[in-house]
Amino acid sequence: MKHWTTWVAASFIAAALAPAQAADISGAGATFPYPIYAKWADAYKKETGNGLNYQSIGSGGGIKQIKAKTVTFGASDAPLSGKDLDESGLAQFPMVMGGIVPVVNLDGIAPGSLVIDGPTLAKIFMGEIKTWDDAALKKLNPSAKLPSQAIVVVHRSDGSGTTYNFAYYLADVSPEWKTKVGFNTSVEWPVGIGAKGNEGVANNVANTKGSVGYVEYAYALQNKLTYTKMINKAGKTVAPTAEAFQAAAANADWKSQPGYGVILANQPGENSWPMTAATWILVYKKPADAAATGEALKFFTWAYAKGGKMAQELDYVPMPAKVVTDIEKYWASEIKDANGKPLTN
Amino acid sequence: MSVTLNRGQVLRRLRLGDIAFKHITRTAAIFVLVLLSAVILALIDGSVLAFRTFGFSFLWEEQWNPVTEKFGALAPIYGTIVTSFIAMLIAVPVGLLIAVFLTELCPMWLRRPIGIAIELLAGIPSIIYGIWGLFIFAPFLQQTLQPFLISVFGDIPVLSTLFAGPPYGIGVLTAGLILAIMVLPFVASISRDVFDAVPPVLKEAAYGLGCTTWEVVRHVVLPFTRVGVIGGVMLGLGRALGETMAVTFVIGNAHRISGSILAPGTTISATIANEFTEAVGALYTSSLIALGLILFVITFTVLAIARYMLMRLERQLGN
Numbered sequence: 218m219k220h221w222t223t224w225v226a227a228s229f230i231a232a233a234l235a236p237a238q239a240a241d242i243s244g245a246g247a248t249f250p251y252p253i254y255a256k257w258a259d260a261y262k263k264e265t266g267n268g269l270n271y272q273s274i275g276s277g278g279g280i281k282q283i284k285a286k287t288v289t290f291g292a293s294d295a296p297l298s299g300k301d302l303d304e305s306g307l308a309q310f311p312m313v314m315g316g317i318v319p320v321v322n323l324d325g326i327a328p329g330s331l332v333i334d335g336p337t338l339a340k341i342f343m344g345e346i347k348t349w350d351d352a353a354l355k356k357l358n359p360s361a362k363l364p365s366q367a368i369v370v371v372h373r374s375d376g377s378g379t380t381y382n383f384a385y386y387l388a389d390v391s392p393e394w395k396t397k398v399g400f401n402t403s404v405e406w407p408v409g410i411g412a413k414g415n416e417g418v419a420n421n422v423a424n425t426k427g428s429v430g431y432v433e434y435a436y437a438l439q440n441k442l443t444y445t446k447m448i449n450k451a452g453k454t455v456a457p458t459a460e461a462f463q464a465a466a467a468n469a470d471w472k473s474q475p476g477y478g479v480i481l482a483n484q485p486g487e488n489s490w491p492m493t494a495a496t497w498i499l500v501y502k503k504p505a506d507a508a509a510t511g512e513a514l515k516f517f518t519w520a521y522a523k524g525g526k527m528a529q530e531l532d533y534v535p536m537p538a539k540v541v542t543d544i545e546k547y548w549a550s551e552i553k554d555a556n557g558k559p560l561t562n
Numbered sequence: 563m564s565v566t567l568n569r570g571q572v573l574r575r576l577r578l579g580d581i582a583f584k585h586i587t588r589t590a591a592i593f594v595l596v597l598l599s600a601v602i603l604a605l606i607d608g609s610v611l612a613f614r615t616f617g618f619s620f621l622w623e624e625q626w627n628p629v630t631e632k633f634g635a636l637a638p639i640y641g642t643i644v645t646s647f648i649a650m651l652i653a654v655p656v657g658l659l660i661a662v663f664l665t666e667l668c669p670m671w672l673r674r675p676i677g678i679a680i681e682l683l684a685g686i687p688s689i690i691y692g693i694w695g696l697f698i699f700a701p702f703l704q705q706t707l708q709p710f711l712i713s714v715f716g717d718i719p720v721l722s723t724l725f726a727g728p729p730y731g732i733g734v735l736t737a738g739l740i741l742a743i744m745v746l747p748f749v750a751s752i753s754r755d756v757f758d759a760v761p762p763v764l765k766e767a768a769y770g771l772g773c774t775t776w777e778v779v780r781h782v783v784l785p786f787t788r789v790g791v792i793g794g795v796m797l798g799l800g801r802a803l804g805e806t807m808a809v810t811f812v813i814g815n816a817h818r819i820s821g822s823i824l825a826p827g828t829t830i831s832a833t834i835a836n837e838f839t840e841a842v843g844a845l846y847t848s849s850l851i852a853l854g855l856i857l858f859v860i861t862f863t864v865l866a867i868a869r870y871m872l873m874r875l876e877r878q879l880g881n
Contacts (some may be wrong), residue, residue, distance in 0.1 A: 374832075411836070413811065417696070514642055
């Protein structure tokens, strides 16, 4: 039944797409990195003539499509486990990073002037801290004028990698969050209203006095929202900047997880932003179409080498050079064609 | 000789054409049946895992937790029914009033503009309603209607729970109001069409007896057109139950059942639209498909009840 329907759907899609995009690299998955993948694809096409067809259908969809082998690579905001990677024969590596920032809507509070720490943020999102003049917030912000206004929590309604990383961080700093809520691409929110997409959360926070939400850094900047500072694992107050995101990536122990599946939340280091997030690429270690995977890896090599500036323009954070060197070694040793020859030099 | 031969050939060709045409039309009709059963089978096939895991308690459990993979459909079912109820509560009377005005009272020159406006309202894609609802309508409600409702009903026992604050702007009531706007054109334009079909002689006779416009509408037009009006209402209800994008934008998407209609909630279709793309794991996906099956059953039941009511009405009229 399932196979039958999949086949029919697949053949329709193949018939529709095949002639136009025969030479393009095909990928599907996460929506969070879509803007930068699109920008890279555009520049890469101008430089090499090779196109990229990336469908931003969501991480779950990307994982399903790569497992069904309908695309050359999948993209996911949540890393697959080592067991899952082994079972499916997939290689996994991080492509680009971003930062998640808490945003608030409070009269008289300027961007970057409010300080929040992880446990307090968890309590707000659990509904335990109900007003802005709560003792915990006052203690963190002795000089700020906090109103006795009710806190309106705004969260993502759609499943997303942003939620995965945000909830992972809260679970890491708050045992109560870990047992009561946990982390996934969507969770059972104890309080608050759900809005669709980063733009939905940004819009709801902008419209609702006394609200707090979490968005990708770029959305906080573009919508001129009041982002907060955070207290990181080292106990230092940090502002959300590209340097702080990169510090988190540089201090992370990337090799501790199979397929570089390290969640960048709550990393050590004095300058590390606690809610940094990476997004991953999935390709087969022994792809059926080795030539297509080879083309995809060429594109990723190019993006690591030349895509950094473009990423920063869109408020993403490029992978640190040291990690990229490791990833390219990993490709050479793991991703091979049918004869066991590495696909990259 | 040659003439009769030609005639025979032509007749045979025409007969062949007729047979072919009959088969083509029949295939097209059967195709719909096949399609419908394929959809039902696919939904049942997809939701087996969820029903096997949770049993029928899936229908009345409120919890929806993707982390622990405990799923229950009560909150989306509740949201779907409540938003549709609010929508019908507003759209049916307003739609009927519009239809009465257009057929009985409206000056000729105004009929076409209003009629066209209603049809255009029906043609607006739901995503536009969603965007408009989120950016303009919800902030407007947050500043006007919602604080008003909270303060007016604040001291009245049951209503104070129904309209308990804070005013988020978005929520179950906002979703119901958007749905009301969306189904209004269905109710209004179908009612207008069936009101137009009332034989003038009946109405004129009633007017001749000295009836007021209200009496003509109440005792002549409505009884005569009951079947059609109910059909229009059911069509609108069908749209309200299944509407996805506009509702997703304004309902607040919280898997909770709240006593207040100002609080955020969720509907079946909004839940599916929100979570399907990132639903990792067989049980999660299966639970979402099971929600789809439940929506299918609800819509089917509504249509079946409508059909049954129409049949009974027709039989009564026949007697």
